[in-house]
Amino acid sequence: MPDTRSYSISDLAAEFGVTTRTLRFYEEKGFLAPERRGRVRYFSAADRVRLRLILRGRRLGLSLEESAEIIDLYQAPEGGKRQLTALLGKLAERRAQLEKQAADLAATLADLAGVEDACRAALADLNPARSR
Amino acid sequence: MPDTRSYSISDLAAEFGVTTRTLRFYEEKGFLAPERRGRVRYFSAADRVRLRLILRGRRLGLSLEESAEIIDLYQAPEGGKRQLTALLGKLAERRAQLEKQAADLAATLADLAGVEDACRAALADLNPARSR
DNA sequence: ATGTGTATTGACGTTAACGTCAACGTCATT
DNA sequence: AATGACGTTGACGTTAACGTCAATACACAT
Numbered sequence: 001m002p003d004t005r006s007y008s009i010s011d012l013a014a015e016f017g018v019t020t021r022t023l024r025f026y027e028e029k030g031f032l033a034p035e036r037r038g039r040v041r042y043f044s045a046a047d048r049v050r051l052r053l054i055l056r057g058r059r060l061g062l063s064l065e066e067s068a069e070i071i072d073l074y075q076a077p078e079g080g081k082r083q084l085t086a087l088l089g090k091l092a093e094r095r096a097q098l099e100k101q102a103a104d105l106a107a108t109l110a111d112l113a114g115v116e117d118a119c120r121a122a123l124a125d126l127n128p129a130r131s132r
Numbered sequence: 133m134p135d136t137r138s139y140s141i142s143d144l145a146a147e148f149g150v151t152t153r154t155l156r157f158y159e160e161k162g163f164l165a166p167e168r169r170g171r172v173r174y175f176s177a178a179d180r181v182r183l184r185l186i187l188r189g190r191r192l193g194l195s196l197e198e199s200a201e202i203i204d205l206y207q208a209p210e211g212g213k214r215q216l217t218a219l220l221g222k223l224a225e226r227r228a229q230l231e232k233q234a235a236d237l238a239a240t241l242a243d244l245a246g247v248e249d250a251c252r253a254a255l256a257d258l259n260p261a262r263s264r
Numbered sequence: 265a266t267g268t269g270t271a272t273t274g275a276c277g278t279t280a281a282c283g284t285c286a287a288c289g290t291c292a293t294t
Numbered sequence: 295a296a297t298g299a300c301g302t303t304g305a306c307g308t309t310a311a312c313g314t315c316a317a318t319a320c321a322c323a324t
Contacts, residue, residue, distance in 0.1 A: 008300080008301085009300090009301075010300070010301085019282085019283080020301090021282065021283065021284085022281085022282065022283095024302090024303090025281070025282060029281090038302095039289090039301080039302050039303080040290095040300095040301060040302075041301085041302090056236050056239065056240065057240075058281095059193075059232065059233060059236050060193060060233060060236050060237060060240065061191075061192060061193010061194070062193070063280075063281090064280080064281075065280095070240070070244070073244070073247055074243060074247055076247070077247060077250040077251050077254050078254075080258070081255065081258055081259070084251055084254055084255050084258070085255070087247075087251055088248065088251055088252070088255075091244055091247060091248050091251070094244055095241065095244055095245075095248075098237055098240060098241055098244070099241070100191065101191060101192060101237060102234070102237050102238075102241075104188050104191050104192050105192060105230060105233060105234050105237065106234075107188065108188065108189075108192065108202070108230060109227065109230055109231070109234075111206060112202070112205070112223055112226060112227055112230070113227075115205055115206055115208070115209060115219075115223060116220065116223050116227075118209040119209050119216055119219055119220055119223065120220070122209050122210075122216055123213065123216050123217070123220075126212070126213055126216070127213070140270085140271085141270090141271075142270075142271085151312085151313080152271090153312065153313065153314085154311085154312065154313095156272090156273090157311070157312060161311090170272095170320095171271075171272050171273080171319085172270095172271060172272075172320095173271090173272090190311095195310070195311090196310080196311075197310095
């Protein structure tokens with residue numbers, strides 16, 4: 001069974017720690033497309049996954065546009081040689097960017113680790129009794 | 133010699149690929165504090181390093197405030213036990229956030245790698261002659 | 265003296281990503 | 295019939311991080 005359950009707007013909002021306004025905004029901008037019965041929104045499991053990915057992108061500092069573009073790549077292994085080659089190009093671009101970001105991240109973490117060490121050393125110096 | 137050279141605003145802008153407006157904005161907000169002779173700005177090597185760190189933070193999706201806070205941590209291993217402990221707390225927070233980001237990044241890269249594989253497979257399928 | 269280049273300070277404009285109302289409908293309870 | 299809980303659509307407000315002028319200053323070369 002393909003998980004036929006649906007989620008209300010406040011279900012999803014609560015689960016992911018965003019406001020309903022955010023979800024309506026995402027729909028308005030085309031980043032989400034929940035089913036509509038009357039005016040009411042019903043989010044599917046697929047919508048939920050998509051939201052999760054969008055928020056992951058957000059935590060990475062990507063714009064909603066960028067997140068959406070990447071997510072669309074996930075669904076795209078179709079088309080002729082031309083399309084596939086173009087897709088590979090886009091993937092390479094993204095990968096390069098994300099890998100640069102990973103490098104920046106590693107550098108920052110290393111810097112913080114350095115400070116943390118110095119900090120512990122200073123603390124130990126300050127209280128030589130119970131070192132460790 | 134402690135690298136006594138100084139940089140003009142457009143020097144730095146060109147080197148880091150930002151506009152002079154950006155640098156003035158950073159000063160206005162207190163993220164940079166170049167020397168002033170008359171009205172003209174002279175950026176030191178230290179200013180340059182700080183800018184580099186700010187931009188690194190920016191690439192990570194941090195706000196300027198956040199970058200500045202982190203950078204200030206770098207200069208902070210001073211003060212009494214109370215200060216040091218507080219600093220360690222902040223460092224732990226930051227590290228947690230950045231490590232979550234690293235996880236998100238890894239997941240995204242893995243997803244992209246999956247698409248890339250599928251894409252290559254599709255291409256190979258499409259042209260069985262010269263595989264590899 | 266006139267231009268050319270680089271610097272400055274306002275000051276208003278812009279975009280993304282929502283926040284914050286207001287005004288309203290619907291359904292289940294009380 | 296009224297109260298709440300949840301949903302809806304506008305529509306205007308907000309913040310960060312600059313962009314985009316305009317007007318001005320200063321140094322130097324022609």
